Amino acid sequence: MPMIYLxxxxxxxxxxxxxxxxxxxxxxxxxxxxxxxxxxxQRAAEVLFDCREAAAQLFDMSGPERVILTxxxxxxxxxxxxxxxKPGKTVLISGYEHNAVVRPLRSLAEAGVKTVSLPxxxxxxxxxxxxxxxxxxxxxCLVVCIHVSNVFGFxxxxxxxxxxxxxxxxxxxxxxxxxxxxxxxxxDLYPYWCLPGxxxxxxxxxxxxxxxxxxxxxxxxxxxxxxGDSRKPHMPEYLxxxxxxxxxxxxxxxxxxxxxxxxxxxxxxQPSPLTRQAVEELSAIRGVRMYYGSCCHKGPVSFTxxxxxxxTVASLLSDRGIAVRGGLHCAPLAHETAGTDATGTSRAxxxxxxxxxxAAALVRAVRExxxxxxx
Amino acid sequence: MxxxxxxxxxxxxxxxxxxxxxxxxxxxxxxxxxxxLPETSCGHAVRVQRERVAxxxxxxxxxxxxxxxxxxxxxxxxxxxxx
Numbered sequence: 001m002p003m004i005y006l007x008x009x010x011x012x013x014x015x016x017x018x019x020x021x022x023x024x025x026x027x028x029x030x031x032x033x034x035x036x037x038x039x040x041x042q043r044a045a046e047v048l049f050d051c052r053e054a055a056a057q058l059f060d061m062s063g064p065e066r067v068i069l070t071x072x073x074x075x076x077x078x079x080x081x082x083x084x085x086k087p088g089k090t091v092l093i094s095g096y097e098h099n100a101v102v103r104p105l106r107s108l109a110e111a112g113v114k115t116v117s118l119p120x121x122x123x124x125x126x127x128x129x130x131x132x133x134x135x136x137x138x139x140x141c142l143v144v145c146i147h148v149s150n151v152f153g154f155x156x157x158x159x160x161x162x163x164x165x166x167x168x169x170x171x172x173x174x175x176x177x178x179x180x181x182x183x184x185x186x187x188d189l190y191p192y193w194c195l196p197g198x199x200x201x202x203x204x205x206x207x208x209x210x211x212x213x214x215x216x217x218x219x220x221x222x223x224x225x226x227x228g229d230s231r232k233p234h235m236p237e238y239l240x241x242x243x244x245x246x247x248x249x250x251x252x253x254x255x256x257x258x259x260x261x262x263x264x265x266x267x268x269x270q271p272s273p274l275t276r277q278a279v280e281e282l283s284a285i286r287g288v289r290m291y292y293g294s295c296c297h298k299g300p301v302s303f304t305x306x307x308x309x310x311x312t313v314a315s316l317l318s319d320r321g322i323a324v325r326g327g328l329h330c331a332p333l334a335h336e337t338a339g340t341d342a343t344g345t346s347r348a349x350x351x352x353x354x355x356x357x358x359a360a361a362l363v364r365a366v367r368e369x370x371x372x373x374x375x
Numbered sequence: 376m377x378x379x380x381x382x383x384x385x386x387x388x389x390x391x392x393x394x395x396x397x398x399x400x401x402x403x404x405x406x407x408x409x410x411x412l413p414e415t416s417c418g419h420a421v422r423v424q425r426e427r428v429a430x431x432x433x434x435x436x437x438x439x440x441x442x443x444x445x446x447x448x449x450x451x452x453x454x455x456x457x458x
Binding site for chain 1 (some may be wrong): 384385388390392405406419422
């Protein structure tokens with residue numbers, strides 16, 4: 001039985017063929033970028049630069065050196081959070097943050113960083129803006145906000161929150177894990193953007209990006225070789241070297257560049273028609289509760305089936321050849337905010353590789369599970 | 376062909392510079408600088424024809440790419456102070 005893969009909010013599985021080809025080519029041709037003057041080292045450096053240029057093009061950035069290559073979005077978030085959160089000060093976060101934000105901040109609590117989460121109703125952008133505005137006082141040193149909830153697909157109004165931050169001179173970090181490749185992201189705007197390569201940018205796992213705004217300054221999370229300025233005992237002051245110690249993942253960067261160019265060529269947000277189809281048809285099933293708001297939704301679709309735990313639903317779908325994710329999605333805060341922390345939700349997300357038949361198969365299988373649960 | 380080497384602060388800036396110079400019609404490539412050069416240890420440089428170095432540096436500075444200094448390549452590929 002062929003698998004219908006709908007866990008694309010975690011990682012896209014079916015990559016465009018050009019991604020696979022680029023990874024393979026890099027594995028076969030790349031040495032250590034910046035570590036030598038020979039052709040293999042130069043080839044690796046070209047691969048990294050190409051990835052930065054592709055990202056700068058997709059994310060409207062004027063300087064590719066402000067595209068930092070990371071291992072994933074969590075890595076990017078850790079660099080930014082641990083640079084900008086200050087002891088004795090307050091960090092404001094939305095009520096929909098992932099553990100990639102919550103846990104680094106928790107680790108800073110012992111150093112005197114206070115984190116305040118701002119729960120607001122699902123799919124209510126006005127409430128989110130208002131809550132941030134009210135909470136912004138002189139002790140706030142940083143705001144961190146997810147762009148699209150990885151659980152519910154709720155699009156938070158990060159541009160408006162960024163305006164609040166800019167007016168007060170407070171740095172802002174946006175977790176664009178779900179939005180990159182689905183919604184416009186402007187890396188030259190005020191916030192620091194943290195994003196993975198392996199979701200809707202179709203790159204390999206182990207790739208991510210940190211987009212630094214013009215004039216932005218962060219501290220290295222790791223120190224080490226950069227391939228230049230070797231006599232200096234400290235990390236260079238300039239980007240991207242300052243934040244990129246150690247040998248790069250050149251095959252990953254090659255694949256990510258190919259994935260980004262695929263998105264540029266084919267357009268963002270190809271999966272939306274399937275998402276709409278799934279939402280519409282799942283909503284009509286008796287015993288299924290959808291978490292959806294037409295005002296501001298993108299990407300993952302969350303639902304629960306009456307009388308069934310979300311992991312059980314995911315397991316029953318898996319038995320039918322459909323891959324979705326149940327549970328808390330590494331975002332217990334988001335579930336607390338939405339009131340779904342007791343059971344979690346089942347989550348489906350589409351990619352460019354899915355079809356209307358996949359969406360229909362999901363609906364059929366969920367209907368069968370819901371009917372049995374109610375029988 | 377006598378070449379000049381414009382020291383750049385990183386391989387990324389050198390790559391940006393090569394793109395810029397090639398767009399302006401100059402031939403440019405990247406090479407590593409010797410480890411014993413002060414201020415540029417294990418650095419990267421943009422290699423251009425010697426008679427084009429002033430034009431290249433001007434283009435780079437106008438585009439906001441920080442340049443450090445420049446050197447010349449001798450006939451054996453060594454790096455020397457420009458005469």
